[in-house]
Amino acid sequence: MSTPGRGLHGRVLDTLGPAITAGEYPPGSVLRTDELAQRFEVSRSVMREAVRVLESMHLVESRRRVGVTVLPPARWNVYDPQVIRWRLAGADRPRQLRSLTVLRSAIEPVAARLAARHATPEQCAQLTECALGMVANSRGHRLQEYLVHDVAFHRVILDASGNEMFARLGDVVAEVLAGRTHHDVMFDDPDPAAVTLHVRLAEAVRAGDAARAEELTREITLGALQELDILAP
Amino acid sequence: MSTPGRGLHGRVLDTLGPAITAGEYPPGSVLRTDELAQRFEVSRSVMREAVRVLESMHLVESRRRVGVTVLPPARWNVYDPQVIRWRLAGADRPRQLRSLTVLRSAIEPVAARLAARHATPEQCAQLTECALGMVANSRGHRLQEYLVHDVAFHRVILDASGNEMFARLGDVVAEVLAGRTHHDVMFDDPDPAAVTLHVRLAEAVRAGDAARAEELTREITLGALQELDILAP
DNA sequence: GCGCCAAATAAGTCTGACTTTTTGTTCGCG
DNA sequence: CGCGAACAAAAAGTCAGACTTATTTGGCGC
Numbered sequence: 071m072s073t074p075g076r077g078l079h080g081r082v083l084d085t086l087g088p089a090i091t092a093g094e095y096p097p098g099s100v101l102r103t104d105e106l107a108q109r110f111e112v113s114r115s116v117m118r119e120a121v122r123v124l125e126s127m128h129l130v131e132s133r134r135r136v137g138v139t140v141l142p143p144a145r146w147n148v149y150d151p152q153v154i155r156w157r158l159a160g161a162d163r164p165r166q167l168r169s170l171t172v173l174r175s176a177i178e179p180v181a182a183r184l185a186a187r188h189a190t191p192e193q194c195a196q197l198t199e200c201a202l203g204m205v206a207n208s209r210g211h212r213l214q215e216y217l218v219h220d221v222a223f224h225r226v227i228l229d230a231s232g233n234e235m236f237a238r239l240g241d242v243v244a245e246v247l248a249g250r251t252h253h254d255v256m257f258d259d260p261d262p263a264a265v266t267l268h269v270r271l272a273e274a275v276r277a278g279d280a281a282r283a284e285e286l287t288r289e290i291t292l293g294a295l296q297e298l299d300i301l302a303p
Numbered sequence: 304m305s306t307p308g309r310g311l312h313g314r315v316l317d318t319l320g321p322a323i324t325a326g327e328y329p330p331g332s333v334l335r336t337d338e339l340a341q342r343f344e345v346s347r348s349v350m351r352e353a354v355r356v357l358e359s360m361h362l363v364e365s366r367r368r369v370g371v372t373v374l375p376p377a378r379w380n381v382y383d384p385q386v387i388r389w390r391l392a393g394a395d396r397p398r399q400l401r402s403l404t405v406l407r408s409a410i411e412p413v414a415a416r417l418a419a420r421h422a423t424p425e426q427c428a429q430l431t432e433c434a435l436g437m438v439a440n441s442r443g444h445r446l447q448e449y450l451v452h453d454v455a456f457h458r459v460i461l462d463a464s465g466n467e468m469f470a471r472l473g474d475v476v477a478e479v480l481a482g483r484t485h486h487d488v489m490f491d492d493p494d495p496a497a498v499t500l501h502v503r504l505a506e507a508v509r510a511g512d513a514a515r516a517e518e519l520t521r522e523i524t525l526g527a528l529q530e531l532d533i534l535a536p
Numbered sequence: 537g538c539g540c541c542a543a544a545t546a547a548g549t550c551t552g553a554c555t556t557t558t559t560g561t562t563c564g565c566g
Numbered sequence: 567c568g569c570g571a572a573c574a575a576a577a578a579g580t581c582a583g584a585c586t587t588a589t590t591t592g593g594c595g596c
Binding site: 335337351366370371 | 575
């Protein structure tokens, strides 16, 4: 997924990023650029570029005469899709998934409310199409096909909200839904009630019923929270 | 604010970042590393580091034989605090401020609800202190002092939610509140009703009344939306 | 014990040579 | 005339080495 290995510095990041976000280097740890360059068998120029990227994510801080210091998690750019992917691939994946699901439960109902106001006819059609796709694949272990439509559905809602901050959470939601299907709550078939809610939501948005769209989305995200044993926030 | 000029590549970013986010280079524009290095009078190594950072923010994409291509706004990492600051400093500041305020209106009520559950006694004390500070500076053109307490108040709420994704929005809220005070809605004195809501919110969190904390925060963010002429979402 | 100076250290910068990938063009063949 | 393969050019990518600069540590003298 995404962009694996776009150059040597990318290869370095693929190893170093997950290592840092996994806590292999405790906050305050000091690394040296030259040593890292040797370890990864790349030139210092390449290593410096990698460090610059980590620095822009606030994972590390580079200071003269000191070295490259690992920053505490509280400073990390946790909204960076790359950081999210690294953390989801690591040990505290469950914790991460909970944080993101709570975030969804805050954002998506408001996004759905706005979508009911601003969705274009084309977006409404896409929504219906996605919902039908979910229904069609909701039985018979078609989890992969179901997931595709589920992800597409939520992306359209977020896009249709007309708010770019919401729209950009599409990737995050995709990661959460994919993670749920592949690793965590591996149900045989999706919850029929959830499928129905999506169909009704598509209809509510098409009808421009903002209040109902919001409420239906609250029920959907509530289900997601309950799957992770999170009591309603 | 933040970290101005952390090395040469930082100086380059301070110019190039705002230029790109301001749309001075339309999406699809192609830049060449060597040309940029000459223009900014830095070595190619430094320029490459700057480009790598822009690339990690998805502002540009670097491809062999082509050059550095500017990406469309839809691909930008709009949650990157650096990108947010660049955009708030640019021409579409009002639009940006609206997006962020809508985001606040989705996040903060849920954060307040969680804060009512998880806030430590110390956080409750901080909240009360901030609220009192707001009251004390709500009259007599003490906008600067009022702002400090207002920002601190919302930061404590977001932190106390116990959700790291919420907590990391503290900087964003700070930017929005600061922007409102300094440029946009320059009222003589803060709205007394808003001040009262903050006092009551501090009390609700202390009392552990989740529902009331959420509702009071909805009223606060509703006020913020109305100031920007955004009809309730 | 305090402050100042000097040495050590690691990041920062620059330069030039070389490699690799991709694109566009041209040439030859059907 | 059209199509495909070989070729040439362009720009990023990589590397190595020398030099600069800021910061910290520790020692020296007061």
